[in-house]
Amino acid sequence: MLYRKFGKTNEEVSILGFGCMRFHVIDNDISKINEEEAIKQLRYSIDNGVNYIDTAYIYHGGMSEPLVGKALKDGYREKVKLATKLPTWLIKSREDMDKYLNEQLEKLQTDHIDFYLLHALNKGYWEKFKKYNVFDFLDKALADGRIKYAGFSFHDDLSLFKEIVDSYSWSFCQIQYNFMDENYQAGKEGLKYAAAKDLGVVIMEPLRGGSLARNIPEDVKKIWDKAEVKRSPAEWGFRFLWNHPEVSVVLSGMNEISHIDENIKAAEVSYPNSLTEKEIALIDEVKQIYKSRIKINCTGCKYCMPCPFGVDIPSNFELLNDASIYGDIKASKNKYNVSLKANEKASNCKECGKCEKACPQHLQIRKVLKEVVNTFEK
16 A cells, blocks of 8 residues: 655555445445444455545445444554544534534544544535634644644635635645546636645545546547457546645445455555556546546436435446436436336426535536436436
């Protein structure tokens, strides 16, 4: 495992981090984590060099933090840097910040959080945090040792990102970045801006919710196959990120030992600036093919869920994108009719708009759900 210095801190973090939001569940219930399997996978990763563990209050319906707390018993807590996030949308007062942090410390069975983030900052949440004096909260939590370093995760435009970076003595930030999203939200310019301020930079959505690693179209596969050094599509995605010296750690929501092994193997050799010009050109070729096919830029983060009427928004969008990207409407239509329950289908949308208010990507969800109906139900 390779490690990198984490911004202005003296911490060394594994370039591969474990994102605790995609564990296998029981009976399709997101809050019923298969605990034995998840703990085994987390500890296996730590035993093989992963030292950055990322969770959040909301993950797995609130059950990710308790699971991580259990997994980090038996000496594992001392082996890792633990990151979790203040549930931004639940904060209604200055007192709430302390309330939720203290609750998270209990759930995680620890006396401190190494890397504590304000979760999913956008303009609205940022204004609210300033109103409730979040800086006082962070100062005191740092001073009393409940958190070791303060940071934020981000979902908005570049100008706001720079404003937030400049507003406080942050140690790190977390942004969405991959070879498809170089100019999206904070993007490459934001990555370089944060690094220039000596912030550690954590990368989320490295494979766009897995869409860059599965169901690879033939024309994309042919491009990857041209490479002198053969790599899986997932490894290409990670290598693109690790090639940036500004990137500290890349999160992966791993839930199979084989995926963990593959990612760790790649993380053992992925130095900054190690890709050749030919390899970078190959990635750009692949990027252009995908860019031409995507219908809706959904990352599958599930902040839009649950829908009050039961619509499975990310699954609907994934099927629409699959039909477009991979050119197989028939297969996606069949999956739409077989895998989605009646209330989960796009046609059950009542256009209440709750999802659009929660979406970090600011997608026109209601409009696209109508397109899903027209594609798969007519």
